[in-house]
Amino acid sequence: MELKLDRPLAFLDIESTGLSVTADRIIEIAILKIQANGAVETKEFRINPGIPIPKEASMIHGIYDADVAEEPSFRDISSTLALFLTDCDLGGYNSNYFDVPMLMEEFLRVDINFSIDERRLIDVQRIFHMMEKRTLTAAYQFYCNKELKDAHTAAADTHATYEVLIGQLEKYQELENNVAFLDQFTRSEQFVDLGRRMIYKNNEAYFNFGKHKGKKVVDVLKAEPQYYDWIMNNDFLQHTKAKLKAIRDKQRTNKV
Numbered sequence: 001m002e003l004k005l006d007r008p009l010a011f012l013d014i015e016s017t018g019l020s021v022t023a024d025r026i027i028e029i030a031i032l033k034i035q036a037n038g039a040v041e042t043k044e045f046r047i048n049p050g051i052p053i054p055k056e057a058s059m060i061h062g063i064y065d066a067d068v069a070e071e072p073s074f075r076d077i078s079s080t081l082a083l084f085l086t087d088c089d090l091g092g093y094n095s096n097y098f099d100v101p102m103l104m105e106e107f108l109r110v111d112i113n114f115s116i117d118e119r120r121l122i123d124v125q126r127i128f129h130m131m132e133k134r135t136l137t138a139a140y141q142f143y144c145n146k147e148l149k150d151a152h153t154a155a156a157d158t159h160a161t162y163e164v165l166i167g168q169l170e171k172y173q174e175l176e177n178n179v180a181f182l183d184q185f186t187r188s189e190q191f192v193d194l195g196r197r198m199i200y201k202n203n204e205a206y207f208n209f210g211k212h213k214g215k216k217v218v219d220v221l222k223a224e225p226q227y228y229d230w231i232m233n234n235d236f237l238q239h240t241k242a243k244l245k246a247i248r249d250k251q252r253t254n255k256v
Contacts, residue, residue, distance in 0.1 A: 001170050004177045005036040009122065010088040013157040014099045015061040017053050021101045021195075022235055025049035026074060027063050029081070029103070030154035032162055033088060043084055044155055046071040061152045075110045082112050089179050091122035093136050093161045096186065101194035101237060108238035116194070120183035124165045127186055131172060136160060143167025192217075195237040198244070205247055217244070218251050 003009065011032040018024035030044040046063075048071045058064045092099045100121060107114040128139045140148040140160045144167050150156035169177050175185070192198035192205045198217055199208045205217040212220045212227065221228055228248055232241055 001166055001177070002038055003034060003166070003169075003179070005034060005179060007036055007179075008088040009034045009091055009179060010085055011091045011158045011162050012095065012099050012103065013092060013154040013161065014102050015063060015152070015154050016057070016102060017049050017051060018057055019098070021098065021105055022237055024102075025051055026102060026106055027053060027068055028061070028154045030158045031081075031084065032158045033084070034162070041084075042155075043081075045077050045081070047074050047077065048072065049074075074106045078107060078110045078112050082107065082114050085114070089120040089122065089183070090116070091124065091161070091165070093157065093164075094123065094125040096121050096123040096126065096194075101239065104194055104239045105237060108242065120179050121186070122165070122179060122182045123186040124161050124168070126188070127168050127175070127182070128164070130185075131168070136164070139164045143171065192247075193237065193240040193243040195240040197231075197236065197240045198247075205243075217247050221248055221251060 011034075013030050014026050015028040016024045016026050026047050027049050028044070028046050031042065033041040033043075035041070046068055048068045050073060053063065053065050053068075090100055100116065104114065104116065124139075125136070128134060128136075132139070132142060134142065136157065137148045137151055140146055140163070143164050144160075146163075148156065148160050151160075169175050175182070189196070189208075190200040191208075192200060197207065197209050198205050200206070207213055207215055207217055207220060212224075228244065231244055
């Protein structure tokens with residue numbers, strides 16, 4: 001089976017210094033880009049994160065400080081990476097919660113405008129958990145009847161993720177073979193930012209955490225403007241801050 005695509009779909013997998021999207025950094029990224037005509041392109045980068053790689057992380061993915069000491073920084077490869085992902089929808093395994101937010105944070109740190117607003121996001125783990133609730137290794141065995149070798153290497157995981165999605169489409173008749181459906185199916189909610197601090201309800205942005213959870217963002221900013229400053233000065237995703245700023249700026253423009 002081939003995916004029915006109307007534009008490229010890029011599967012990505014990231015290995016990092018840790019699991020904190022705000023504090024940790026990318027050390028390896030692999031991308032498997034499927035064109036609408038079925039043609040396949042791949043890119044893989046090792047990246048010097050600029051910070052030490054904890055031993056616990058290295059024991060999982062096998063990448064140590066010495067392995068990336070001479071590699072380029074994310075800033076060095078950012079333009080090439082953004083160009084390769086131009087007009088692509090994005091897919092991955094747990095990608096909506098980790099890989100895409102991590103990538104967005106890195107782009108924002110180097111001032112590259114990489115928007116996901118018009119991109120469709122396919123999280124294969126979300127499909128798997130909704131259907132079977134297991135890990136990538138188990139998913140690969142279940143859907144592809146293969147043993148996943150070299151697990152936790154970015155290249156192996158991206159190829160396995162792509163094969164798992166094909167297996168899911170073949171197994172579940174209720175899944176439609178188009179990216180628009182899969183995007184909606186794998187979203188747990190319509191989120192404004194990748195940190196899910198804000199979500200959409202009836203095309204309005206609402207806070208999704210803390211004391212203002214369930215309240216319209218514009219109403220909170222009007223009644224308690226210092227809440228904006230608190231978010232901007234604390235440990236929230238850069239994408240969350242950028243989206244909040246855009247809402248505030250639009251609110252101010254509408255007052256003029």
